[in-house]
Amino acid sequence: MHGGGRLTPGRVLAGTSGFAYPGWAPRFYPASLRSTALLPHYAGRLPAVELNNTFYARPTAQKIAAWCEATPPAFRFVVKAQRGAAVRALYGDPTESIPWLTEALPGFGERLGAVLFRIDAKSGRDDGRLGGVLGAWPKAIPLVVEAQHPTWHVDETFAALRAASAVLCTTETDDQEDPPDIRRTGPFLYLRLRRTAYDEAALDAWAARLVPFLDDGLDAYVLFRHDEDGASAIHAEQFAARVDRVRARG
Numbered sequence: 001m002h003g004g005g006r007l008t009p010g011r012v013l014a015g016t017s018g019f020a021y022p023g024w025a026p027r028f029y030p031a032s033l034r035s036t037a038l039l040p041h042y043a044g045r046l047p048a049v050e051l052n053n054t055f056y057a058r059p060t061a062q063k064i065a066a067w068c069e070a071t072p073p074a075f076r077f078v079v080k081a082q083r084g085a086a087v088r089a090l091y092g093d094p095t096e097s098i099p100w101l102t103e104a105l106p107g108f109g110e111r112l113g114a115v116l117f118r119i120d121a122k123s124g125r126d127d128g129r130l131g132g133v134l135g136a137w138p139k140a141i142p143l144v145v146e147a148q149h150p151t152w153h154v155d156e157t158f159a160a161l162r163a164a165s166a167v168l169c170t171t172e173t174d175d176q177e178d179p180p181d182i183r184r185t186g187p188f189l190y191l192r193l194r195r196t197a198y199d200e201a202a203l204d205a206w207a208a209r210l211v212p213f214l215d216d217g218l219d220a221y222v223l224f225r226h227d228e229d230g231a232s233a234i235h236a237e238q239f240a241a242r243v244d245r246v247r248a249r250g
Helices: 035-045 061-069 083-091 094-102 105-111 127-136 155-163 200-215 231-249
Strands: 012-016 048-051 076-080 112-119 143-147 167-172 188-193 219-224
Touching (some): 035 048, 076 219, 083 112, 094 127, 155 167, 188 200
Parallel strands (some): 012 219
8 A cells, every 4th residue: 555545556467478489589589589488588578468379288397396486576476277178177177177177287386367267259148158268267376267258248247257256358359340348356467469460559448447446456467469570568567667657648
């Protein structure tokens, strides 16, 4: 808290989906940077990353230790839940699949920002299956749920997430005519800005929408999709300053 009872604004934890893109040189990475130096360089400029490879393979304790060693203490990793186990957790027995998904994650320590649990865009709402996942999820591991099928976006889903202190992911894609709503269901916000390109006006609009939540003390993860030349990493690097400019303009 600030003096006089004012809330300390939440942090902007901006980053990208993945970091291991040599093609981002020279726009974001220095030319000829070794592959082992990509993450330290990334973490020196950005505060968070959404790990892509954990979607395809559960991270090992050794891999987690290496990632943590390459980053400063304030850096945050978001782990995409391994896709096969996520499907089994939703459609099978979550009490078996979720422990398998999460057993190595305490190795991140405080660097674990959240786990992103993605529900396939073709999978419509099923309150019972979601309830099973939420009930089996370890309370000590922050959970973000991405459910893109429109049938999920109803009060019943939001109430279930709130009751479990789980965060509803706000996802924007190229095929949406209007920006999606931001709904607070958990202790922070999580945005996936997945359009192919963003102009200055669109980025300013997102910054303006976040300001009230940040000023209410909520942290906000803002993750851009990866691209071919590193423009998304530059957008992420500049996003916190953009929020400050938008806030100053009122």
